[in-house]
Amino acid sequence: MFSFFKKKPDEPASPSAPSVAIPKGREASPAAPVIVQPAGKVAPAPEPAPPLAEPTTALPDTSAFFPVELAPADVSAMEEAAILYANEQYEAAVELLEAQVNSEPRCDEELWLMLLELYQVQNNKAAFDELALQFVVAFERTAPIWQRASRSAATGKESSNALTLLPSQLSEAGISKAIQQLQQQAQKQKLVQLDCSRVTDLVATALPAITDALRLLRRQQVRVQLAQPEALLQLLQDRIEMMRRDEADIPCWLFLLECLQWQGDQEAFETLAVDYAVTYEVSPPSWEPLPKAPAAKAGSSEAPLAPSQTDAFVLQGHYGADKVAELDPLMEHAEARSVVNIDCLGLERMDFVSAGHLLNLLVQLQQQGKELHLRQVSHLVGALFRVLGMHDFCKLHYRK
Secondary structure (H helix, E strand, O other): HHHHHOOOOOOOOOOOEEEEEOOOOOOOOOOOOOOOOOOOOOOOOOOOOOOOOOOOOOOOOOOOOOOOOOHHHEEEHHHHHHHHHHOOOOHHHHHHHHHHHHHHHOHHHHHHHHHHHHHHHOHHHHHHHHHHHHHHHHHHOOOOOOOOOOOOOOOOOOOOOOEEEEEOEEEEEHHHHHHHHHHHHHOOOEEEEOOOOOOEEEHHHHHHHHHHHHHHHHHHHOOOEEOOOOOHHHHHHHHOOOOOOHHHHHHHOOOOOOHHHHHHHHHHHHHHHHHHHHHOOOOOOOOOOOOOOOOOOOOOEEEOOOOOOOOOOEHHHHHOOOOOOHHHHHHHOOOOEEEEEEEEEEEEEEHHHHHHHHHHHHHHHHOOOOOEEEEEHHHHHHHHHHHHHHOOEEEEOOOO
């Protein structure tokens, strides 16, 4: 079944200079191979490998990279487990990884991390805690923390990519379409993203609809992330002026106030609210922050997932053959960007069809000269990406 992914046989070692396997360390950067010289000869000290240059990106890099090399047995187990997981054969993937870890306790830590993630998918905290303790002993570093966020893989519940692109002109027709998309996404999940990067013009009379829609989402406890709102905020600011009491400007004032709420900028909101109240002789609008996410209990080993990046194309939940079209907005998202970040924090699983479609999109973007980063990739999903060779076209940043 997996003959397609078999590795080529290793080249025979040179008898005059046999190579020694590099010990696995904590660094992901490649190291120079260690060469054993024949007796009587002293090998010169190898030159230190230059550090890998990290491309400049708009987001901080907080993820770990995949190990440079794995033993053949570890590669085989990793790829087979990735395929099983992609096909929703969770129990078979667990059995395979458990067998490899138990038979070869010093196997690469990547297999341990995949198994820990599978235990979370199955909501098997007892097995997770036991393996986490063994991980600390085996690798002398901190193990991943059990995440409190529920995983839909265990329940079969799916969520879609929650990205809405505002049009270049905020007209009634364009805003109506964006509102409809936002509302559809809010029915599936409680975190949606509104990309404002393309906005260059607006029609004031069209703004009350989007303002009211955002207020409603806030009261429904749906979180909205504004991606690249700077140009939009400046555009709104240019349309208003303190003490210029023009009724036609009111939608711009109120939409700007609503955007500042979602930005979490209470100081700017309150200053603008006072200016609005003085200009129109009304009571100033009130600040309505979103409720904060519940914090982990003191002393608990559980932790919430880190927040998503706001200037990234967001992948959420599960993707199968029936959802490949939800990946296509990536091309429009990337159109005005030279560096494209794809947030995989909420991505739980992809099958071969959807992952292959994503690969095709990445190839097209790379051919356009884009710098591509997949961030916060789970080790289970990342293993499938490596099977497909996705790392040849973008940089994979793994969750720590």
